[in-house]
Amino acid sequence: MSEFSKLLKNSRFASLAKPLGKRKGNSHPTHQVVETRASSLHRQEWGLKYALPKKIKSRYITFNNADTMERIVDFETNGSDHWKRLRFQETGLVPKLDNSKQNPLFGSTSEQNNIVGVNREIENILNLPENLNRKDIQALKLVFKNLRDEFREYVKSQDIILLNKEKFKVDKFEKLARDFLKEYKLKSTVNKIESIETKRDEFKFNGFGGLSYNLKGRLSSTPNGIKDKKIITGRYIGADQQNTLVGIGGFTGVANKVLSKTQIQNIKSQGKELRESIVPFHLTEATIFKSGAVIVDAHLTSSASTSRLPNRSSRTRSNIETKDTDVVLKNLLDLLNSKKKNI
Structure with a gap:
């Protein structure tokens, strides 16, 4: 046994339970999220055969088996997929399905x-x-x-x-x-291509997966009037010459343009990296692929360079104003001290 295996065996990582779902490689939820109300959570009632431990404070769980040989429910307090769905519904987007086949009525020559x-x-x-x-x-x-x-x-x-x-x-x-x-x-009497045994994907994504039930083109009424678009804040994940990856509400998006070099320098002057800065985006559409992955198209708003990013001119003005106030206060103190001496 190597030194690393001995160290891992004696560490706390060896006692951790294996997660129910894979953390990487899944573009869709693998387990159903079960929710309970606040009154039922106080009594630890989830509609299961056995009550869950009282230390659980989350209202959302996922589980594999409702009953085991040890009479213990194999569960996890994981409601991240539920919150992702709610955040997507707040955007007001109506997703569309990715159809690789071209429409014969509206063919494209690209x-x-x-x-x-x-x-x-x-x-x-x-x-x-x-x-x-x-x-x-x-x-x-x-x-x-x-x-x-x-x-x-x-x-x-x-x-x-x-x-x-x-x-x-x-x-x-x-x-x-x-x-x-x-x-x-x-x-060919015996087709070599069809003779290859291929494993078809068992997972098949149907509909929108509960992300949205709205109709396309629906307007939202606000106190300031009717709006057909919504500004959502996101973070830059990676920037290339062609595509710009953005993280918005737990989903991955593609932005239309990259921040300029001066804007990136302004972010780094605050001691932050590009991923730490929050930038406003306007979401245009969301596409659901057959694998269950969701890609969002985002457009960088014109006010991103002024409202969200630091402005050097405002900092210089504030520094000048503080210096002027210090000089005025010093002169007033000198006048008061001179009057006391004369008295």
Whole structure:
């Protein structure tokens, strides 16, 4: 046994209970949150077979088994998913589902949508599941590698003159690849691609998951009038040249722009890092993917550079004013002392 294992065995970490759900890698809640009222919490009543310990102060728990051999409920005081749902409902956003298939009535010609459409069409041809394991992907690569010679002969038989031209488009090559896969599935008696045993994902996200039940485009009435948008504060998680990750209400978002270098320097002049600063954002939309992950699109407000970030001019003015007041008070004290001496 190594020194680290001995140290871990004798430490307090070894006596900690294993958590019910995985802390990393889950983009959706794994356990149902059970709530009790304040009056029932005083009596430790949760609707379970056994009462929970009296030291519990939280109204929300998650549990695996309502009864065990030891007659103890395997539970945790974890209501973070419940509070995330409430914070998302406060934003007033109505999420939308991520549909990779293009709408035939409103087709887009952008490069990104074309790539998504091509990938989805190939998945439908090969009848592949949504989530593949690494072993399945390696097996598919081996099958495609063995089909190179057949695909080369297929391309030569189709249009060899077009391939020799200088202005050859990739779209034509992709179309030939899709047609080849269709013919290969029809000709081959034993399909090597379908013979690969793939594990389909058991989890299937239905609807909005209780995040919102509002209608899209709903207006909110306030004492100052009707508003169709709401300003939410968030923190910068990471900044890249293309995307800017933001943490808002327990969810991950993508901001439209990054803070300037002067704004970042103003934050660091206070002794804080970029992640510690709170910046106001305007949320435009939220997308729910098939895996259950939620991505929020956020726009940095124009007042973020003035209201939330420190202003050097105000600090210099305050320093000057304090110096002037000190001089005035000193002169008054000198006058009082001189009058006392004369008396």
